[in-house]
Amino acid sequence: MNYKPEELLISVAASLLNTPDIQHVAVGAASPIPGAAALLAQKLGGGELDVTIIHGSANNTFTDGGRELFDCAGQGRVHAFFLGGVQIDGQANINLVGTGNYPDLERRFPGSFGSAYMYFTVPNVILFRPEHSRRVFVEKVDFISAPGVSDPGIQRTGGPKAMITGLCLMSFNAEKAQFKLESVHPGHSVEEVLDNTGFEIDIPENVLTTAVPSDEHLKLLRAEIAPEIAKTYPGFAASVFNIKSAA
Amino acid sequence: MTTFINVSELADLIPNGAYIAIPPEYSFVPMELVRGLIRRNTKNLSVLCVPIGGMAVDLLIGAGCVKQIEAAAVSLGENGLAPRFTDAVVSKKIKMMDSTCPAIHTALQxxxxxxxxMPLGGIIGSDIQAHRDDWRIVDDPLGNGNGPILLLPAIQPDFTIFHSPLADRSGNVWVGRQRELLTMAHAAKQTLVTVERITDENLLANEQTAAGTMPALYINAIAEAEGGAKPLGLTDCYERDGDAIRDYAAQAKTDSGFDDYLAQHIYTNTQQAAQ
Known part of the structure; x- marks a missing residue:
């Protein structure tokens, strides 16, 4: 069955969430693909995975206001979370603020959101950035919204575990402070990944091709997940799944 | 004692230079009051977005009402960057104090x-902290070997403002599960609220509604404003008007487009708002 690039990314992200370590995944602001992935992983896991989508009241069981996500993460009750970046560097530092020499910015982006806290408290942070280019994947970010690794002695139970881009899936080794290429998406190559990455990546001898979404997963995604994610992200659901939100 | 006035009188209570706190964009944003502040040409506001800003603060910035903002982020969500905010920060028309969501919640607490x-975990090593002279990192003050920790000074806005579906005649206001509104009201010197409607039933008389109610104790003034969160959404009342926000995002990309927006959507409604 043919699939859209977004559907591949949803499927890759969902596969990372289907592990016993992850019983609760939270999805923050402006994250339609991670949100759809969390809902797909929940379906595939028979409903065992708790999903909290922060933006709005759909798929959000929190009742203690905006702070509950962070309190919940601080308690160790959020096991996976997604973060992005205007820039991301080889040490997994992320920049959500802007480019240039802060505060003298050339381009301003929305801001750090909760990244500087969630990166320290959620054990499986998945970095997500569809645009795989040297303007995103830089040697050193212009502004560290949240650091990828910390000195020993700093209280930290969380951090980056993996990164999904439009070209590939990488894992992150906190001890080496380095990304490793895990798989390249169908139709792309290791060379293409290297050409478009501004930092060193650990490249194993045999790099796998990312598994394409199965027909069963695609049907589930389009029939059941799409209307659900439309409640939070109507624009995304309309453009990718061609559905109008009933909400 | 809560007083009942109209939206224009409510806007008059917020002087130039005031420090105001606004809730996040999903719900309860007092858009009609924001339009009121623009109509009366309020200046030099400091705005605290709790913790994320959107169309409301973008409008205030574009209309020249804002001197400084503190936020974890400002964006129009699915409609992209907040154009007046990004322009004003890059051109340094306003001062931006970058923060992160839990730091704003914690400082209000x-x-x-x-x-x-208050202390807060995480954040150490972020450039947010490096650029905040008012934040301090100290070694575990209790000497329990927990390492360094960040201390945040308390934030006390002059005014918390929001729009709710419902108030009662005693001045109690429904907030449902959007409980950061309670923290914002507890923390601020004054709280000003607009509501869709006012009910004759006392919201505190029933435990079920009492649990989602902000008592009048914290609320200084209430104004009735039907549709007061539009074009944003309001929980259980109306959805956000995606087309209207998309149109705003497009128009606000340029100074002249933004001025047209103000002329079409804000200055023309003066009569209607005063009713």
């Missing part, structure tokens, strides 16, 4: 508890 600061 400090005021809520009447203590001068």
């Amino acid at each position: 400090a005021s809520e508890k009447g203590v001068p600061f």
